[in-house]
Amino acid sequence: xxxxxxxxxxxxxxxxxxFLSRLRLPVLCDVSLSVARGExxxxxxxxxxxxxxxARAVMGLQPTSGGTIAFExxxxxxxxxxxxxxxxxxxxFQDATASLSPRLTVGYLVTEPLRIHGQPxxxxxxxxxxxxxxxxxxxxxxxxxxHELSGGQARRVGVARALALRPRLVIADEPTAGLDVSVQxxxxxxxxxxxxxxxxxxxIITHNLALVRHVADxxxxxxxxxxxxxxxxxxxxxxxxxxxxxxxIAAEPKPDPRRRRADLAIRGEVPSILRRPQGCEFHTRCxxxxxxCRHAAPALTATGPGRQARCHFAANQNQxxxxxxxxx
Amino acid sequence: MTPAQPVPAQPVPAxxxxxxSVGYAAPGGTVQALRDVSLAVAKGEVLGIMGESGCGKSxxxxxxxxxxxxxxxxxxxxxxxxxxxxxxxxxxxMRALRGRAVAMVxxxxxxxxxxxxxxxxxxxxxxxxxxxxxxxxxxxxxxxDxxxxxxxxxHELSGGMRQRVAxxxxxxMQPQVLIADEPTTALDVTxxAQIIHLLRDLRATFDGAIVIVTHHLGVIAELCDRVAVMYAxxxxxxxxxxxxxxxxxxxxxxxxxxxDPAVVDPSSGRLPAIGGRIPDLAHLPPGCAFAPxxxxxxPECQTPVPRHSPTPDRTVLCxxxxx
Numbered sequence: 325x326x327x328x329x330x331x332x333x334x335x336x337x338x339x340x341x342x343f344l345s346r347l348r349l350p351v352l353c354d355v356s357l358s359v360a361r362g363e364x365x366x367x368x369x370x371x372x373x374x375x376x377x378x379a380r381a382v383m384g385l386q387p388t389s390g391g392t393i394a395f396e397x398x399x400x401x402x403x404x405x406x407x408x409x410x411x412x413x414x415x416x417f418q419d420a421t422a423s424l425s426p427r428l429t430v431g432y433l434v435t436e437p438l439r440i441h442g443q444p445x446x447x448x449x450x451x452x453x454x455x456x457x458x459x460x461x462x463x464x465x466x467x468x469x470x471h472e473l474s475g476g477q478a479r480r481v482g483v484a485r486a487l488a489l490r491p492r493l494v495i496a497d498e499p500t501a502g503l504d505v506s507v508q509x510x511x512x513x514x515x516x517x518x519x520x521x522x523x524x525x526x527x528i529i530t531h532n533l534a535l536v537r538h539v540a541d542x543x544x545x546x547x548x549x550x551x552x553x554x555x556x557x558x559x560x561x562x563x564x565x566x567x568x569x570x571x572x573i574a575a576e577p578k579p580d581p582r583r584r585r586a587d588l589a590i591r592g593e594v595p596s597i598l599r600r601p602q603g604c605e606f607h608t609r610c611x612x613x614x615x616x617c618r619h620a621a622p623a624l625t626a627t628g629p630g631r632q633a634r635c636h637f638a639a640n641q642n643q644x645x646x647x648x649x650x651x652x
Numbered sequence: 653m654t655p656a657q658p659v660p661a662q663p664v665p666a667x668x669x670x671x672x673s674v675g676y677a678a679p680g681g682t683v684q685a686l687r688d689v690s691l692a693v694a695k696g697e698v699l700g701i702m703g704e705s706g707c708g709k710s711x712x713x714x715x716x717x718x719x720x721x722x723x724x725x726x727x728x729x730x731x732x733x734x735x736x737x738x739x740x741x742x743x744x745x746m747r748a749l750r751g752r753a754v755a756m757v758x759x760x761x762x763x764x765x766x767x768x769x770x771x772x773x774x775x776x777x778x779x780x781x782x783x784x785x786x787x788x789x790x791x792x793x794x795x796x797d798x799x800x801x802x803x804x805x806x807h808e809l810s811g812g813m814r815q816r817v818a819x820x821x822x823x824x825m826q827p828q829v830l831i832a833d834e835p836t837t838a839l840d841v842t843x844x845a846q847i848i849h850l851l852r853d854l855r856a857t858f859d860g861a862i863v864i865v866t867h868h869l870g871v872i873a874e875l876c877d878r879v880a881v882m883y884a885x886x887x888x889x890x891x892x893x894x895x896x897x898x899x900x901x902x903x904x905x906x907x908x909x910x911x912d913p914a915v916v917d918p919s920s921g922r923l924p925a926i927g928g929r930i931p932d933l934a935h936l937p938p939g940c941a942f943a944p945x946x947x948x949x950x951p952e953c954q955t956p957v958p959r960h961s962p963t964p965d966r967t968v969l970c971x972x973x974x975x
Contacts, residue, residue, distance in 0.1 A: 370840040371811075474929065475705070504704035504867060509911040509923035516922065531840055534913035538923065558918075575845035577870025579914050581893045584874055588849045590842045593810055 327358040334391035366540035374549035413493040420478040424470040431466030476507035555631035565633035665692035666861040672729030700876030755827035759834040761818035765806035772802030812843035884941035891966035
């Protein structure tokens with residue numbers, strides 16, 4: 325079946341600033357990924373990994389320097405294709421409150437996408453009520469202004485707005501950032517319900533691994549703008565093939581004082597894109613680095629059905645993991 | 653005759669908050685941000701203050717430094733450092749203590765630094781420490797090449813590095829109490845892990861008390877010895893970290909732990925949520941503030957709540973008591 329979204333070898337360069345302005349800095353390099361109908365794919369990485377740039381590139385908010393974006397099988401190249409994409413795919417922004425215009429009521433805000441796209445709006449009040457009901461907000465909320473909303477409510481309004489055009493794909497940038505644990509659960513449940521009810525597909529951009537485990541069928545891990553691992557979420561979490569993925573999983577603080585980590589999973593920080601390491605770009609922080617990693621860049625290679633990793637030792641790691649699993 | 657059992661020495665509280673109530677004047681009435689909060693943190697101990705937004709944890713952290721905003725009014729209680737009530741200290745004396753006796757690390761250290769001065773200059777101005785001592789402290793908090801870092805401006809450092817510098821600045825003052833307000837919230841997971849590691853590591857050499865204020869349950873579990881759980885301006889449960897995470901007694905603590913995505917089995921489908929929302933702090937319900945959202949509320953929850961002590965090191969603010 326044709327995927328809802330298909331990115332092939334997508335690259336984005338940004339101009340450097342100041343005396344570097346003649347340089348083009350590669351922010352995304354050769355990223356390929358697909359989101360099937362009703363599928364939920366998580367894009368994971370630290371700040372500077374290029375995940376938000378990717379979302380912006382898909383929505384046409386960021387010029388690309390190479391590769392293609394196809395929506396439901398058709399290339400999104402020209403204005404026409406972009407307009408079609410923006411009608412059928414919508415974005416949930418990271419800062420929910422800031423993405424809502426402070427002078428407009430919630431009722432106007434949730435129906436605004438139809439106005440922007442010039443679609444018929446015979447009964448805006450009724451549509452607003454329906455959209456608010458879909459995201460579990462009372463109809464009275466339609467008369468409120470964004471500053472009167474709590475973080476969770478603003479996030480719900482963001483979801484309602486994203487749903488107004490009945491999209492087939494929602495790109496959610498850190499959908500639970502800044503929300504309390506109890507509210508996070510509500511937003512995630514809402515997203516899961518919408519997927520089950522209307523077959524919505526999601527591309528979720530996040531660095532929150534707990535969120536990924538709950539909502540994503542597949543996970544794509546980015547490091548310095550390159551895909552370093554991809555695979556079904558369950559498998560990747562059970563047996564990460566790339567040492568970076570393994571470090572991310574190990575670095576997550578566990579809410580259990582009996583499982584405190586004794587030592588540090590990962591040292592150092594993401595290098596600057598101005599100083600990309602030679603060879604494997606992760607070698608400066610890699611716990612299993614070997615000589616070859618310092619000069620030869622590994623390719624993204626298949627490590628199993630539906631799984632890929634960019635590591636010279638990915639296959640070994642995977643076997644080790646299986647070995648481990650069998651012992652238990 | 654049996655020899656007298658050695659009595660375990662009662663830890664000396666470095667800082668204690670006693671029956672503290674703080675309100676903010678607002679158009680709709682007084683918002684009661686803190687109500688009758690009592691807590692103590694001892695030398696060498698790491699106390700976690702955990703709760704969701706609006707629970708009063710940041711107000712409490714500010715009160716511990718006597719840094720409450722002008723609109724806040726202390727209606728009762730005290731914050732004592734070695735017996736001295738900080739809240740009643742003359743301004744000049746408080747200023748002398750702040751940073752020296754009680755130091756704070758904020759969520760985003762960018763806002764705590766002056767953007768137009770180098771890190772080295774600021775650390776020297778703040779602390780009066782010699783450049784060599786500053787460099788030694790920077791390397792202590794894991795900054796590679798401290799001399800280079802000292803010559804940099806705050807914006808040239810990454811978020812993780814700024815947080816390390818902020819921690820170094822606080823520690824250079826050798827405070828008796830270090831308060832960290834959401835110290836890892838603005839950081840990536842790998843940097844968060846490193847800051848947790850650093851704070852844990854510091855305990856070997858820092859003999860003051862550490863207070864960690866956060867909404868992140870994982871950070872509390874990784875770092876703290878004792879935990880105070882706050883809800884709607886009150887401390888609803890206090891106890892050793894293991895007891896809080898494995899034998900929580902307050903229904904709110906239990907509900908909060910249950911809905912953390914990090915603990916819920918992903919194959920279970922839906923995540924548990926706490927229905928409803930926190931009460932309006934200007935118009936609190938009579939009795940227990942959590943009762944309207946509590947799954948196990950009783951009729952008596954409409955009446956003032958007693959504080960129980962299921963064990964000497966724990967307290968629970970709930971009608972169900974030690975249940």
